[in-house]
Amino acid sequence: MATIRDVARIAEVSIASVSRFINAPEKVRQKTREKIRTAMDQCGYRFNYAAKVLSTRRTQTIGLVIPTITNTVFAESTRGLQDEATLRGYQVLMVNADYDPAAEGRLIRHLLERQVDALVMTVSNPMGTIAGLADAINVPAVFLFSTLPDAPVSNVGINNERGGYDATAHLADLGHERIAMLAGRFVSSDRSRHRYEGYRRCLEERGLEHDPALVVETPFGLEHCREGVARLMDTPNPPTAIFASNDLMAIGAMGELRSFGLSVPQDISVVGFDDVTMASYVAPRLTTIRQPVYEMGRRAAQMAIGALSQNNGEPRRLILDHELVVRESTASLR
Amino acid sequence: MATIRDVARIAEVSIASVSRFINAPEKVRQKTREKIRTAMDQCGYRFNYAAKVLSTRRTQTIGLVIPTITNTVFAESTRGLQDEATLRGYQVLMVNADYDPAAEGRLIRHLLERQVDALVMTVSNPMGTIAGLADAINVPAVFLFSTLPDAPVSNVGINNERGGYDATAHLADLGHERIAMLAGRFVSSDRSRHRYEGYRRCLEERGLEHDPALVVETPFGLEHCREGVARLMDTPNPPTAIFASNDLMAIGAMGELRSFGLSVPQDISVVGFDDVTMASYVAPRLTTIRQPVYEMGRRAAQMAIGALSQNNGEPRRLILDHELVVRESTASLR
DNA sequence: AACCTTGATGTAACCGGTTACACAGTATGG
DNA sequence: CCATACTGTGTAACCGGTTACATCAAGGTT
The missing domain is CATH 1.10.260.40 (lambda repressor-like DNA-binding domains)
Incomplete structure (x- = not known):
């Protein structure tokens, strides 16, 4: 050579x-x-890129940790991140951790060995990651999707607690009283937990009973909705509405509900979260909480690269607006 | 440091x-x-990883070029590739080209500068890539999703021509005579073109008229189905069945057809291609041609890493079986 | 003519690992 | 007792770029 x-x-x-x-x-x-x-x-x-990296000690690369590539929210935010990074002469090195906290730690170290100039991460539990890896991470870091009011690390996302509240309130406004939550495992996602907290707050404020049987945690992913929906519906007093942690699970739930012979929204309402592109194409079109994911990815890249040039270690926090998008999957009780 | x-x-x-x-x-x-x-x-x-790479001239990394991360087929095949690579001590460096031939060339060169040990690629036109970059590519290369009977480069996938034939034949068997194809741009995907060729062959063999107005090419992606479906349906003699290049477009088409007040499969049948996980969750559940995408990803990794160790430059070709999966989106004419 | 500025080029050290080879010390076998 | 093998360790060169600094030529100014 x-x-x-x-x-x-x-x-x-x-x-x-x-x-x-x-x-x-x-x-x-x-x-x-x-x-x-x-x-x-x-x-x-x-x-030879390695030689350049060795001598300049810069890779012009942002390391990106996402939970999974099979949920298109992360594809869409990654697109925003990549577009912004490319614009500024940076590349993106993406790894997915499959919602596994242990894998996250390994992958972050791996990215640091690869000399990434900055990190953008969506992890199970950002506060845990900060606690466990604070001294290992010697580059600007941005948490994406999670917002952390008191964290000493930059982050960009929406207010998930309020998103969860708004989704639940929409169902309550339609007259639903038995509102279930199909939640992605809390240990795998602080976003899911925050959305659950919003769900709880709404139920309390509205004076609705909080029945623990109406909250099921399942692993993320379409395939895992079957059992969750079964657990919710095979009960003496099933819910009339389901709030799912994300659109993927909402779509999975709607698929399963049809297997139970139930129609959405006539028999049961479903609300998702994220507003992935697919949400407006499925039948019925999905009512959901929209996150500006492309924009979030772009902002994360801006923050990461900005921190690199300015070098004023002050963490930046950015909470973007979410929005309830009412479509066809929710309706009043008959 | x-x-x-x-x-x-x-x-x-x-x-x-x-x-x-x-x-x-x-x-x-x-x-x-x-x-x-x-x-x-x-x-x-x-x-410091760069120092190791410089001195060993090995990265233990497979470069992966995919058309887009927003279509989950590629997420699922990437998962197979990653699992197999990880098992064998390799990493995956993924880039997406957005179906843009010019970007593909740039990205391949970029991956080579990064010293990837092997390349796995899904590109618009593999033969063109071979012709244009043959002398630049000095590492084992595998084309994924495309099968190239006469190419001097390894490849793994299904027979797309026969897949297209089988999808069309299924519709013809149900009695459809005006069968449209909603095709991803041929210049962006040789798979799409091969599926179209299978569609053509089937029409000919069955003695069905080939009406050019029934074939529309659109860019890939859900958002682009609207105009394609409109072009097909706003005609004096619209089709009674649509074969879409992939599941994403099929789902997009079904969404658009509902906007036209049409029910699938009562008014019009739809067949997809790929069998992404989502296909069995949407309503109606999608009839499609299944590709063993996870397995394809694994095999691609095996081929790439195998070529690395054995170093006997013989290209390997692997054509896996596809399968028609009949679900709810297709029906006989009333 | 002397001096200064500017632009184009070259020399050599450096980035942080790997590894061939040398060498010392200890164990094994006849 | 010595020949031999084996184990553990150290030295120094090397991988292929970048870049501070030196050098030199050409052009402009006084």
């Missing part, structure tokens, strides 16, 4: 000129540029 | 021992191990 030394020899210039040609062509004379270009073609030169 | 030289100095051993401790602890004496471990803790040592 050819190196800049080979190129320099063939072009009869110094390695410094070759390096300058690569990084700032305007700094080398037209004539020299051409000599270098032909020499490169001649020996099939390939730039 | 501490280096192995710092660790060596503090532990009063040589840098070679520190390196051995990191890579093969059993090669250093128990006593030495402990000295090194405490020295590392003391100075907060962090391994």
Whole structure:
């Protein structure tokens, strides 16, 4: 494999000129540029990124930890992150932790070994991550999707507690009294827990009974909704409405409810969370809480890169607005 | 930032021992191990991956090019690829090209600069990529999702032409005569083109008229189905069945058809392609051609890593079986 | 003519790991 | 007792870029 030394020899210039040609062509004379270009073609030169990283100690890369790639919310936020990063000359190195706290720690260390310049993370429990890895993380860090009022680390997202409240309030406004929550495992997601807390607060404020049998925690993922829905519906006094932790689970729940011979929203209402693109295409179109996920990804990239250049260690917190989007999956009780 | 030289100095051993401790602890004496471990803790040592890559010229990384992260087929195949890679001590560096041929070339070069040990790619036009980048690609390469009978490069996937044929034949068997195809842009995907060829062959074999107005090409992605469906349905003689290039577009089409006041499958049948997890949860459950995507991802990783160790440059081709999965979105004509 | 500025180029050290090879000390076998 | 093998460790060169600093030529100013 050819190196800049080979190129320099063939072009009869110094390695410094070759390096300058690569990084700032305007700094080398037209004539020299051409000599270098032909020499490169001649020996099939390939730039070695590792060598650059070693000598500059910069990778121009943001490390991204997401819970899963199979939920498209994360695909959409990643798109925002990538677009913004690309715009500013950064790359994104993405890893997914499958909602596993142990894997998160491993992956964060892995990204740091790879010399990422900054970290953007969506993890099970950001406060736990901060506590456990604070001294290991020596680059700007941003938590995405979680908002942490009192954390010493930047974060961007929505107010999940209020989102959970608003979803539940919408169902209560429609006259529902037995409102269930199909929740992603709290240990896997502080967002899910915060949404649950909003759900609880709403029930209390409205004077609705909180029946523990109406809250089921399941692992995230479409495949895991079956058992959750069964646990909710195979009871003497089943719910008339379900609030799901996210759209994926809401769609999964609607699929399962049909297997039970129930129609949404005639027999039972369903609210999701996220407003993924798919939510407005399924039947019935899903009522949900919209998060500005693309924008959230962009802002996370801005924060991470901004912290890099300004170097004023002050954490930034950004709480964006969510919005209830009423579609067809919710209705008044008959 | 501490280096192995710092660790060596503090532990009063040589840098070679520190390196051995990191890579093969059993090669250093128990006593030495402990000295090194405490020295590392003391100075907060962090391994530098770029230095390793530079000196070993190996990254233990597979570069992966996919068209988009917002279609979950690619999430599911990536999962298979990652699982297999992890099992064998490899990592995956994923980039998405947004179905843009120009971006594909850039990204492939980018991955090569990053010294990936092998490439797994799903690109618009593999033959074009081979022609254009043959001399640039100096690592084992595997095309995923596309099968290329005569290509000098390894590939794994299904027979897309026959998949397209089978989807169309299913509709013809149900008595449909005006069968449309909602196709992802052919220039963006040779899979889409091959599926179209199967569609054509089926129409011919069955003696069905091929009406060019019944084939619309649209960009990939849910958002782009609206116009495609409108073009198909706003005609004097609309189709009674639609074969979509993939499940995402099929789901998008079903959503649009409802906006036209049409019921699937009573008024019009829809067949998808891929069998993403979501396909069996939407209403109506989607009839589709199943690809073993997780398995495809695993096999691609096996091929790539296998080629690396054996180093016998023979390309491997693997055509896995697809399967028609009949669900609720297709029915006989009334 | 002397001096200064500017631009283009070259030299050599450095980034932080890996590893071939040398060497010392200990164990094994005849 | 010595030859031999084996284990554990250290030295130093190397991987392929970047960049501070030195050098030199050309052009402008007084």
